[in-house]
Amino acid sequence: MEFNGDSSSCEQGSLVRELIKGMELTRQLKAHMGLEVSDEAKGILVEGILSSYEKALSLLNLGGSMEQSQQHVVASTNVPGSPISVIGSPKSEDQNPVFNALQEAMDFPRNRKMMTTWTEQVNASSEDGLEAPPDDGYSWRKYGQKDILGAKYPRSALCTYRNLQGCCANKQVQRNDEDPSVFDITYKGRHTCTPVQRSKSAPTSPEKHEENKHHDHPMMQQQPNVLLNFQRGLSVDIQNVESKGAGYPLSTREYGYENHTFTPSIMNDNNFFSNYSPSFIPSPANSTSNYFSRSPCNVSTFGGVHSGQHSESDIAEMISAATSGTNYPIIGIDFPLEQLGINPSFPFDNQVFFPSFSQPKE
């Protein structure tokens, strides 16, 4: 199967998707230039374009050859509140940080060791009788198991459904030798998918059945858990958050994560960390819009290049990206598009603004 290709190539795929999306949005903006489209609507497109390139740079920065590209990319993205500097004034290609980063990403193969990695120790309490660590909110697929020298228990390798969601994250699960109820979980790579509870039984942990059965509406199948993850995860260990650069989707569910060890292989990705800033904790009052715009794991699926047509996740990400991880003015998503004077041919539809209402395709 092709679920688990090389993670670096997967991140490269995400990078390409971001760039393609940026190009697509630019194309749309161009198409709307002559039309009676309000500046505000154009602004949304511009935000989307900027966000795409920012995320592309972020991907380069995170998974790419840091020592080669950071001097260009970080210098651009490090400036809070001035993301426009990335693609600011027209420059020659030689001086364009985006161009340089891209070129270098092509020139220097990604190093797996540079992937963001962190570990968690999960205590699956014995009364639960769990044979697997608790669900962390994401969909994982087991693709390998290996007996590790000196370890009592084998190590499981899991990946996300990257072909469906374009998510590059990997996960390793190993039961602790001393305390079999404790699982050492190592995450590699960053999520670009949404932390969603799948409707079908999850592959790795039986407790997922329990989580799903309470919710009838698709929206309810994921949002409460997502919010729980948000709130629990972000409230777990603020010291950790502050001292370790934090902001990972530390999901501490009812099983009690004992320890979080963040391996700061990439510590200077401001964009990335800002995506998970504690200031983005959704409140119950506005959790819906916050969820869409502040998901710690932005949707990044881009279903190919279709002129004039966007996949729903594409638009969702555009909205998400435009309001996350950057200091852009927040664009609300619950405004009527007509007020913005968006042309009827504008390829938005209501559904794309509410991707959570549509079930993930299997």
Place this chain on the structure above:
DNA sequence: ATCATTTGACCGCG
């Protein structure tokens, strides 16, 4: 029939 998991083989890295 479809999808997820298992498991032996293969491959890259140290």
Place this chain on the structure above:
DNA sequence: CGCGGTCAAATGAT
């Protein structure tokens, strides 16, 4: 050369 990660065919579950 050994270890660990990944692949992919076989197997199991639904």
